[in-house]
Amino acid sequence: MSTRERILDAAAGILRTRGVAQATTKEIAHSSGVSEPTLYKYFGDKERLLLAVLEERVPGLSRVSVRPGEGDVEENLAELAHAALDFYQESIAMLGALLADLQRLAEHRVAMSRHGGGPDKAVAGFAAYLRAEQALGRVALEADPDASASLLIGACFHEAFLRHYAEGPGAAAAPRATAEALVRAVVRPLR
Secondary structure, eight states: OOHHHHHHHHHHHHHHHHHHHHOOHHHHHHHHTSOHHHHHHHSSSHHHHHHHHHHHTSOOGGGOOOOTTSSOHHHHHHHHHHHHHHHHHHHHHHHGGGGGOHHHHHHHHHHHHHHTOSTHHHHHHHHHHHHHHHHTTSSOTTOOHHHHHHHHHHHHHHHHHHHHHHHOTTOOOOOHHHHHHHHHHHHGGGO
């Protein structure tokens, strides 16, 4: 296993149990058997490491490929929503403590912006997909892609939060039927 992979595996484990606000790069480096300078050689800062963990070690939207004009809009959105449910369920423990540390949250926001990440990216992606389908005539012209995307992503986040709250970090993944029900509630008015 490469050094980069060892660092990512160690970081994923630590971030899942301690969260980004409490995990340290020193702890991650030690757990992966490398020095902190080596960790920074692969990942310029803690936020870049977090983004790599979220992209490569947490199931999520990167695993889904839907294209406007292909397949059924509702099915495509259900696929995206199911991936969002999985992502949020895995990442809530990692990111939750940031909300309580305002200084750390502000630093995190700046770093995510610098690296092209952040929680707004999911809504923007869903909205772009809906706008493209709207341009193809597969979503009603009077539909609001931004509001619809916010409602769907918000519902996915809330469902993941409730599962984590009720069952803890080991909660079973939300079934696809949950994603399908959320999508039906949002998509039917778009037609």
